[in-house]
Amino acid sequence: MEVKVSMPESFESELSQQIYAAAESAFKDMKRKADYPEYMKVSQACAYIGVSRTTLMTKLIPAGLKMITIDGSLMRFSKKSVDIFLEQHNN
Template sequence: MKLEVDLSPTIEQQLSEVAARVWRDVVKQEVVKQQLPEYMSLGECCEYLNISRSNLSEFIKLGLQVTIINQTKRIRKSDADLFMEENKN
C-alpha cells in the first residue's frame, strides 16, 4: 500500500522538526539506559523505565523483583525488562 500526501512547505517543515525532536529524545533515552548500572537504585530504575516513583512502587507490588541488602534496594535491569515484557498488553 502506498500513500502519497501533498503537504504545504510549512506543515512539512513542522513535521520534520517534530520527527527530529522525537528521534533526539529516543536516542538520548537509550544513551541514559546504557549508562545505568546492571543493579539500579530505585531512582535509576524510574529513569530507566521512564516512570514515576509511585508507579515503581505499584510495579514492585505486582511482582517486580527487588534485591535488598542492608536496607539498600536495587533492581536489576534484566528483571525490569522481564517485568515490562511479561506485563505488556
C-alpha cells in the same frame, strides 16, 4: 530507482520537526538508560523509574516488579526487568 514526492512546505516543515523530536527523544532515553548500572540499588531504581522509595516498595513490587534479594537484605533491580515491567504496564 529514485522516487520524488511533492508536498506543501508547511507539511514538510512539520514532518521534519516530528522526525527531529522523535530522534531527540530516543537519544535522551538511550542516554538516561546508559547512566544507570545493569543492576541498580533501590535509590537508583527509584530515580530510573521516577518514583519514590515508598511507591516502589508499596505499589510496584506488589504489582510484579522483580527484585533481587541477596542475604535477605541486599536488594537490586535489573535494568532489563524494570524496562520489561514498565513496558507491560504501559497503557
